Amino acid sequence: GQQVMQIPQYQHVQEGEDFTTYCNSSTTLSNIQWYKQRPGGHPVFLIQLVKSGEVKKQKRLTFQFGEAKKNSSLHITATQTTDVGTYFCAGPYGNNRLAFGKGNQVVVIP
């Protein structure tokens, strides 16, 4: 089954507002990755977090890795129409497997 859980699965966000998407693992992760998939496209790597409590920023995007390395979040400020898409988190499990969550599909309302 899914090792990585993402909440929420769907979000409708007004343009200009902020939103957060969350990722929770059943086990401690050595690292966590975030990807974005535009409608009709393929997943594209955004960032990797490795250290406990790590926070990284990419312009309007802020990524956090929890202290226990079992959860992560992506916060986007001042949402733009270009932020539409599905955001996935992924973590390594078992024998060299990279497991993805079900994703958070984001719709931006102009």
Place this chain on the structure above:
Amino acid sequence: NAGVTQTPKFQVLKTGQSMTLQCAQDMNHEYMSWYRQDPGMGLRLIHYSVGAGITDQGEVPNGYNVSRSTTEDFPLRLLSAAPSQTSVYFCASSYSGLGARSTEAFFGQGTRLTVV
């Protein structure tokens, strides 16, 4: 740089037919994998390979075979297509997929497969 190339982009199969989805990467990555994406299910791992000659099963391997005879190529074979295999298939590669050393995955454009 081509990255990860998947062919075909679209395919319609009849139930019981077999076919091979092609995947090639030119980044000299050791780790390659196949995922299927279904609505509301995210990306589920079918098979993966940590290097030429080495493959292993993922979360949903039934009905699929893979081989890795070269570093560059990782084809996915559907043995006898079923409607339940209607999906979007993504091939991905990364420098390393090994636990703590796992690195950024590069995805192909995807193959949209319909089985009727």
